[in-house]
């Protein structure tokens with residue numbers, strides 16, 4: 602049988618084991634809308650308002666003017682299918698700190714190891730390329746997959762935001778998680 606040529610992931614910015622990460626394009630508007638409108642994602646990400654292609658197009662067109670926000674599209678290596686978005690927010694070049702986020706749009710793509718792969722890649726990018734000193738995030742205490750993916754990449758629980766966010770009649774606690782340059786390099 603004729604072998605297919607190896608995939609080169611031409612648009613890739615960062616390449617992991619299962620996924621690669623690439624810059625956002627206007628072709629991604631439907632994926633972005635799915636990420637932020639999906640009831641399943643809104644449940645775990647605590648999003649409350651809808652978005653549309655117009656809002657997302659404006660966002661993508663202005664994106665790389667903002668130096669403190671670095672989003673990337675998550676693509677499965679094997680299929681070349683874009684499945685979500687990851688980002689550094691509030692990149693602070695004085696404190697050398699940033700906030701990390703990740704959304705995989707479709708729950709059919711959850712629990713396949715993609716989130717762990719993306720988190721490892723972003724941590725490596727943050728410390729080795731961007732020269733950050735600290736990466737942090739907030740995660741609902743009930744988001745077991747997220748917490749586990751973050752811990753596997755080296756994040757530790759640093760604190761608790763009591764009743765941090767509200768959803769459907771209940772307030773939920775959130776962990777503050779962080780990883781330092783010295784943790785990553787084992788010093």
Ligand SMILES: CC(C)(COP(=O)(O)OP(=O)(O)OC[C@H]1O[C@@H](n2cnc3c(N)ncnc32)[C@H](O)[C@@H]1OP(=O)(O)O)[C@@H](O)C(=O)NCCC(=O)NCCS
Nearest residue numbers: 645704705711712713714715716717740745746747749750
């Ligand atoms: C949170 C999210 C990024 C995790 O990514 P993922 O690809 O689903 O996670 P992984 O498959 O890499 O799994 C991570 C770990 O959690 C475990 N896990 C996966 N699903 C789980 C579940 N439902 N319950 C408990 N543990 C789970 C996995 O077994 C794995 O641990 P292991 O390697 O020790 O076995 C993804 O589910 C997602 O995008 N959810 C919607 C948006 C969201 O919640 N974003 C994060 C907000 S802070």
